[in-house]
Amino acid sequence: MIHAVIFDMDGLMFETERVAFHMLQTACAKRGLQFTIDMKRQMCGADFEASAQIFANAFGAIDPAYTYDVCWSGVRKEMEKLFAEQGIPCKSGLRELLNFLCDHGIKTAVASGSARHVVQQYIEMADLAEYFPVIIGGGDFHQPKPSPESFLLAAERLEVSAPECLVLEDSGRGLEAAHCAGMHAIWVPDLDIPRQEVVEKVDAVCETLIDVIPWLKAQNSLS
Structure with a gap:
């Protein structure tokens, strides 16, 4: 779940x-x-x-x-x-996925290596602040990805256990961090091409964020 x-x-x-x-x-x-x-x-x-x-x-x-x-x-x-x-260009399916998560009571957070003020600025520019009660950015943790620290901190602040979390990542470093954190992970490809052994550990590969919705429906037995 x-x-x-x-x-x-x-x-x-x-x-x-x-x-x-x-x-x-x-x-x-x-x-x-x-x-x-x-x-x-x-x-x-x-x-x-x-x-x-x-x-x-x-x-x-x-x-x-x-x-x-x-x-x-x-x-x-x-x-x-x-x-x-x-305006900041949002990735395909972002708003649809966020609305789905909100409708089904699934908590959300951002864990990025970018400076916290930049993360907050971009989220506000995209008018998405209401979706993210927890924001983890550079300066909030000591070890960058592939360390799991940022993801574990996000889970702690969301008050959710690691196995109950899904991480969405485009980079190999991020996918490694999710695996080290003991979390589910989906790769949504962008520029980075992770090593094959990293990709083999993910739960799914989704071309766009909207493709994450069917996976979540199956995982949580949602109609």
Whole structure:
């Protein structure tokens, strides 16, 4: 029986991973650097320090002054401007799934590696704050994914046991974290391509968030 669903945010709820990739690619190209899709996939689900190391490994010897901090700060401002002007792009099926969960009394939380204020900002921009009484963001926990800490903290605040939680993730790191937490997990693919051994442990693979609904109906014996 599933009593709570814990959402990742970037690439799962919102189309932020692809937007970030294209903006990072453009910013790096202006410096003569090639930011690749493989680099972005390595960053999916990673915290800032891990992403900065990936960036440094690729470009540190070529352009040491252009750190990930410098690059990302500019990209972050561009993203905020874009979303303020055009709205934040929600992933297909997000609102339908949230309404289904609300209608059936299934609790919801967000557990993201992004800074807490960014998570709250995006959720408010999408007018989804009423669905998420529990928000876990960077700074609320010590160990980033694939550590299960963020998911376990979300479950604790929802007052639901780990085996009663379903985690929705787009990244391999996030799926590993869900498995380590002893929670159910569904992979909703975006940019990242998790290792096969990680995918084999998930409960299901759903192309969109609306496809999660039939799985929940079967799991909870709902009509």
